Amino acid sequence: MNHDAAPLDRRPADLDDDTIAAVGKVSEALEYVERARGHLYSFHQLMGGADLALGDACEALRKAGHAAQADRLETELVGRNVLYGRWTFQIVEEFDDGYWTEFRQQDRRVREELQAGERHVFEATMKERRRTHGRPDHEARP
Template sequence: MNAQARPLDPRHRRPEGVSDTTVEALGALSKALETAERARGALYDFHQLTGSADLCLDDAVRLLREAGHGPQAEQVEREILGRNVIPGHWTFQIVEEYNATYYDVFRAIERQIRQELAEGRDHLYEAEMKEARRTEGHPAHTVD
């Protein structure tokens, strides 16, 4: 990224004295956090899909019983319904632990470093890329 390319939006303007390498490092840190955000979303998908599957078992158990398959209904009820997905944990507990031990820490450190190195300004790398790639005067290439 060129230190001379300055986005016009003050929220994304590089603070005085911030080097290209610092902007690039903050961009990499931001990208890593965004990737963790996606992983967190997948974890919520896992949580909701597993919960939905567990709730569907109620119908399976009921229908197995109605069809005269009591032992199989009992097996599903005893062995799968409400089962921990890993020892001692339902999916909500995995989500909580991920948030508390990884995501919240990652997010706080990213924010702290951005504050220390760039006055808290976010997406400097991308903003400078936008400025470098836009066509002056084109209505679809506006600064804001």
């Protein structure tokens, strides 16, 4: 099968370049949010690890004869909320259930309304324009 004969054409008929670019910017913004979400999960795991490590440090301090310092750290920091009333899992859940979910729904809605639901139309159009047709490793599709 000639994979070059089947272009990666996701562009709905009569869709103008300005609309494709604008919808692409919405999706690009979502990609930033997705990356931020990954960092939020990293923050969640790092803070959880820090809390567990601090618990271990308290045990080591107590074993070394420094119970006052261990008690203070346990009282003031171990298990402490990182934001008012929240551990990091609560921050992640609130972000996921609110902003992230809404952003994904709005991105999908814009694509459905303007691009017949197709994803990455901007990128597919760019690929079709930039690739060298007929050359190995420039195929439109796998």
